[in-house]
Amino acid sequence: MPRSRQRRAPLTHPEAADIELLDVLHALSDPSRMTIVRILRAEPERACGTFPVDVAASTLSHHFKVLREAGLIHQREEANRRLTALRADELQVRFPGLLDAILAAAEPTEPAES
Amino acid sequence: MPRSRQRRAPLTHPEAADIELLDVLHALSDPSRMTIVRILRAEPERACGTFPVDVAASTLSHHFKVLREAGLIHQREEANRRLTALRADELQVRFPGLLDAILAAAEPTEPAES
DNA sequence: ACGCATATTCGATGATTGTCGAACATGGAG
DNA sequence: CTCCATGTTCGACAATCATCGAATATGCGT
Numbered sequence: 001m002p003r004s005r006q007r008r009a010p011l012t013h014p015e016a017a018d019i020e021l022l023d024v025l026h027a028l029s030d031p032s033r034m035t036i037v038r039i040l041r042a043e044p045e046r047a048c049g050t051f052p053v054d055v056a057a058s059t060l061s062h063h064f065k066v067l068r069e070a071g072l073i074h075q076r077e078e079a080n081r082r083l084t085a086l087r088a089d090e091l092q093v094r095f096p097g098l099l100d101a102i103l104a105a106a107e108p109t110e111p112a113e114s
Numbered sequence: 115m116p117r118s119r120q121r122r123a124p125l126t127h128p129e130a131a132d133i134e135l136l137d138v139l140h141a142l143s144d145p146s147r148m149t150i151v152r153i154l155r156a157e158p159e160r161a162c163g164t165f166p167v168d169v170a171a172s173t174l175s176h177h178f179k180v181l182r183e184a185g186l187i188h189q190r191e192e193a194n195r196r197l198t199a200l201r202a203d204e205l206q207v208r209f210p211g212l213l214d215a216i217l218a219a220a221e222p223t224e225p226a227e228s
Numbered sequence: 229a230c231g232c233a234t235a236t237t238c239g240a241t242g243a244t245t246g247t248c249g250a251a252c253a254t255g256g257a258g
Numbered sequence: 259c260t261c262c263a264t265g266t267t268c269g270a271c272a273a274t275c276a277t278c279g280a281a282t283a284t285g286c287g288t
Contacts, residue, residue: 022144022148023143025139026143029137029140032276034135048236055278058235058236058237059278061235062236062277063276064235065236079285080234080235080284081234082236095219098219100211100215101210101214102212104209104210104211105135105210161265162265163263169246171265173246173247175265176266178265180245191254193255193264194253194265195264195265196264196265196266
């Protein structure tokens, strides 16, 4: 048996009540992960490979794990894809206004009215 | 001359407009630094040594540097003390609602009504 | 059954980070 | 002037982290 124990991850997500603020802040302090979350805010669900983040697949996978364990995203299996969604509603209950404020702050720097 | 070049730091702070969101999030993702900022929110100004953060003096100094360079705090010399203040107003202009939302989320976890 | 697309796990590597103690700098008190 | 309190810089160290390539797993076409 070719040591078959991989991708065995049952895709665990923390309970909404167990989401830690510092984990959320840390997760969002990385450019790639912030990009992922910003994209997810606009779209309901999206496959891993479809994010315009220019890193290796394994690195991307790592970022999803960090985001998932921080409680920011939810992932579900669909065929051989993994669909990712933002846990916006739960986050809103846990930390009211937090995600909105952070994502608003992440806008490209307002052009300042002419 | 005993290589006298230390504490030469002219205490530089980033311009409000140059404050980066990811730097702010990263700065706040450390427990000690979050504690410092939370205390600072209630008090206008405070000396470095007076924070109930249980780390070595040099470590504390490092945390202040991170917070200062992220644009979260302002420090000024007063005698041989260094007074620290939160840059709340400037932060509010740069990232409206961000600090409030984060600090609200950092509250001890509401006791849930009896 | 075979190959391909999607995505993860593993192991390694270099960079960043939090931490400390020792040395140093500064300003005020005795 | 000498001590002391305050706080920084320096150098070191261990831990964490972002990153990659290779190997692996899974499901769907052909």
